[in-house]
Amino acid sequence: MTQDTAQPVAAVGDAPRPPDGTDPALLMELYRQMVLIRRFEEKCQEMYTKAKIGGFLHLYIGEEATGVGAVSALREGDHIFTHYRDHGHAIARGLDINALMAELFGKVTGTGKGLGGSMHFADASKQFWGGYALVGCHLLLAVGTALGDTMQRKPGVTMVFFGDGATNGGEFYEALNFAQLWKLPVVFVCENNLYAMGTPLEVHSSVTEIYRKAAAFDMRAERVDGNDVLVMREAALRAVDHARSGQGPVLLEAMTYRFRGHSAQDVQKYRSKEDVERRRSGDPIEVFRRQLLAWGVIAAADLRTLEHTIDDQVEAAVQFAEASDEPGVEWIRQSGVYAAAITVDPPIHGE
Amino acid sequence: MPVITVREALRQALHELMQDERVFIIGEDIGHYGSTYGVTAGFLEQYGAERIRDAPIAEAGIVGLAIGAALVGMRPIAEIMSVNFSLLAFDQLINHAAKIYSMFGGQMHVPMVLRTTNGWTQLSATHSQSFDVMFAHVPGLKVVAPATPYDMKGLLRASVADPDPVIFIEHTLMYTVKGEVPDEPYEVPIGRSALVREGRHATVVTYSRMVHLSLQAAEVLSREGIEVEIVDLRTLRPLDMSLAIESFKRTGRGVVVTEDWQSFGTSAEIAARLYEYGFDYLDAPITRVNFREVPMPYSKNLELKTVITVDRIANAIRDALK
Ligand SMILES: Cc1ncc(C[n+]2csc(CCOP(=O)(O)OP(=O)(O)O)c2C)c(N)n1
Ligand SMILES: [Mg+2]
Numbered sequence: 001m002t003q004d005t006a007q008p009v010a011a012v013g014d015a016p017r018p019p020d021g022t023d024p025a026l027l028m029e030l031y032r033q034m035v036l037i038r039r040f041e042e043k044c045q046e047m048y049t050k051a052k053i054g055g056f057l058h059l060y061i062g063e064e065a066t067g068v069g070a071v072s073a074l075r076e077g078d079h080i081f082t083h084y085r086d087h088g089h090a091i092a093r094g095l096d097i098n099a100l101m102a103e104l105f106g107k108v109t110g111t112g113k114g115l116g117g118s119m120h121f122a123d124a125s126k127q128f129w130g131g132y133a134l135v136g137c138h139l140l141l142a143v144g145t146a147l148g149d150t151m152q153r154k155p156g157v158t159m160v161f162f163g164d165g166a167t168n169g170g171e172f173y174e175a176l177n178f179a180q181l182w183k184l185p186v187v188f189v190c191e192n193n194l195y196a197m198g199t200p201l202e203v204h205s206s207v208t209e210i211y212r213k214a215a216a217f218d219m220r221a222e223r224v225d226g227n228d229v230l231v232m233r234e235a236a237l238r239a240v241d242h243a244r245s246g247q248g249p250v251l252l253e254a255m256t257y258r259f260r261g262h263s264a265q266d267v268q269k270y271r272s273k274e275d276v277e278r279r280r281s282g283d284p285i286e287v288f289r290r291q292l293l294a295w296g297v298i299a300a301a302d303l304r305t306l307e308h309t310i311d312d313q314v315e316a317a318v319q320f321a322e323a324s325d326e327p328g329v330e331w332i333r334q335s336g337v338y339a340a341a342i343t344v345d346p347p348i349h350g351e
Numbered sequence: 352m353p354v355i356t357v358r359e360a361l362r363q364a365l366h367e368l369m370q371d372e373r374v375f376i377i378g379e380d381i382g383h384y385g386s387t388y389g390v391t392a393g394f395l396e397q398y399g400a401e402r403i404r405d406a407p408i409a410e411a412g413i414v415g416l417a418i419g420a421a422l423v424g425m426r427p428i429a430e431i432m433s434v435n436f437s438l439l440a441f442d443q444l445i446n447h448a449a450k451i452y453s454m455f456g457g458q459m460h461v462p463m464v465l466r467t468t469n470g471w472t473q474l475s476a477t478h479s480q481s482f483d484v485m486f487a488h489v490p491g492l493k494v495v496a497p498a499t500p501y502d503m504k505g506l507l508r509a510s511v512a513d514p515d516p517v518i519f520i521e522h523t524l525m526y527t528v529k530g531e532v533p534d535e536p537y538e539v540p541i542g543r544s545a546l547v548r549e550g551r552h553a554t555v556v557t558y559s560r561m562v563h564l565s566l567q568a569a570e571v572l573s574r575e576g577i578e579v580e581i582v583d584l585r586t587l588r589p590l591d592m593s594l595a596i597e598s599f600k601r602t603g604r605g606v607v608v609t610e611d612w613q614s615f616g617t618s619a620e621i622a623a624r625l626y627e628y629g630f631d632y633l634d635a636p637i638t639r640v641n642f643r644e645v646p647m648p649y650s651k652n653l654e655l656k657t658v659i660t661v662d663r664i665a666n667a668i669r670d671a672l673k
Binding site: 115133139141146156170171338340 | 401407414422424460490514515628
């Protein structure tokens with residue numbers, strides 16, 4: 001059984017016009033973010049090949065509409081947690097791409113001073129609490145910030161991203177139960193890209209419509225076309241409203257597809273080139289671009305100008321990362337591991 | 352000074368801490384049930400269900416939520432009923448609590464406390480373990496295991512005030528241990544050991560409940576003319592060996608007493624540091640007293656042969672003096 005027959009995904013890009021009242025500036029911004037993620041990550045792949053970037057590199061290419069649409073529904077003061085495939089969410093949340101590229105280069109100007117790398121982008125000032133690398137385990141942290149906000153009577157909503165593969169482990173069920181039990185403002189966004197690494201959805205999950213897993217908790221849930229940025233945004237806005245109004249959490253299942261391997265090392269034995277090619281023909285960025293032009297909201301020349309600007313920004317990010325310093329050894333002393341000063345007497349490692 | 356139990360000392364500290372609106376307690380059976388060991392009995396009635404959160408039996412969740420809440424300004428005190436159940440939360444503790452500060456380059460920190468308890472009394476193999484070494488192994492965590500009511504109160508306050516994640520280890524067989532505790536609030540600093548008995552013949556390095564058994568062994572030996580010095584580490588990470596090493600340099604003989612398995616256990620690390628820093632003063636091999644290395648048996652007969660007794664400690668000290 002091919003993935004396509006197992007998982008029908010709604011057609012994208014067939015809406016005759018933008019949703020009523022959609023500001024052209026917003027459409028342009030969504031498009032800008034999607035292209036920035038795409039170009040940033042193409043550059044990441046290139047830099048990985050040149051060994052400027054090490055470790056695991058999980059690209060979001062193909063899934064941009066999901067992250068951009070979902071994050072666009074959030075306000076300042078809201079929170080984001082995500083998994084190791086975190087570049088898209090970070091860029092959508094407005095993290096500085098210079099700092100992101102520097103993080104990948106392991107430089108001190110990186111978001112995490114070069115200590116985290118690709119899987120651990122974070123910016124506390126934007127309440128982007130980070131990319132986490134233990135599948136499904138960060139969902140509980142997200143429920144925790146929602147609890148903290150609720151107890152402090154703050155209006156924040158926490159959005160947490162994870163894959164289809166994260167919905168089989170115990171943490172997923174613990175998180176959904178806690179969130180629904182205590183009516184916490186969490187929007188769970190499952191990015192169903194049909195594979196957990198190389199294991200197809202129907203091989204890893206007894207229920208392949210992930211949103212139905214919320215039924216066990218009486219939780220509101222919706223399956224949406226995550227490849228259509230506007231559809232994704234609308235669903236996220238509904239979910240965020242619901243959560244913010246105190247009615248409890250929502251599970252969104254965003255149907256999407258990654259065009260690249262699971263990580264840069266993946267040789268993709270588990271799917272055919274043809275499958276991927278067929279999917280690429282519905283590239284969410286291309287589809288959205290055609291929509292924008294067809295709707296006459298934006299001129300082709302403006303799009304091209306935007307795309308050039310983005311290329312320049314990405315190139316500048318590489319220059320910035322290249323020119324930056326490496327982190328200092330203070331980070332590998334015992335004092336670098338704690339927020340509070342500590343003494344170890346006698347010291348270890350001859351510190 | 353009033354003399355109270357460890358349980359009372361912990362309750363005092365928690366009552367004081369609850370005056371801070373940011374503090375809340377989350378754990379299994381801490382509220383409606385009245386708390387497994389009585390520490391938070393009556394808290395639900397006094398502080399309400401929002402701050403005394405009876406949690407589902409979901410240890411990863413309890414710890415994960417506490418970490419998340421700590422990130423946004425709360426001061427959560429998570430309780431895991433027995434340290435044996437903390438295994439289900441190890442991922443949250445090690446991969447999240449211990450990592451968030453440094454992995455993200457110091458942008459955020461996790462001021463949470465996990466209270467949990469070691470102990471045994473015919474609870475057999477799965478309910479009688481100690482994982483002190485597993486917590487203390489991990490950079491990014493702080494681990495305290497006090498022995499006296501005074502230190503329980505002072506260290507619990509210090510743990511909640513601390514900006515880093517702290518594992519606070521109690522002991523089921525210590526809740527009724529009594530000691531002097533001032534009524535007023537005070538803190539005992541994390542990462543400072545204490546000299547609890549002076550002596551010139553041997554140095555016993557220990558912590559938690561074993562401090563009390565070591566003191567009893569010292570009294571027995573005192574009648575034989577042997578005077579042992581006892582150091583209570585109080586904190587396992589960051590580890591303060593300064594007093595222990597200083598004492599060892601005077602006595603030349605060391606005994607390490609820890610209530611866990613010997614191989615790769617806390618006593619191995621403590622003994623290694625004594626050797627590293629006291630080698631030139633060594634008059635005899637350092638001896639160690641630990642649990643026998645087996646899953647804890649149920650039968651009282653076998654259990655008592657598996658755990659540490661005053662006799663076993665006294666014998667180990669005699670051995671160190673040979
Ligand atoms: C707890 C845990 N187990 C296994 C892994 C190894 N691993 C990393 S990503 C992954 C697949 C996850 O798939 P999914 O949740 O669908 O996310 P996707 O990568 O497709 O976005 C696996 C098995 C891990 N990081 N954490
Ligand atoms: Mg997946």
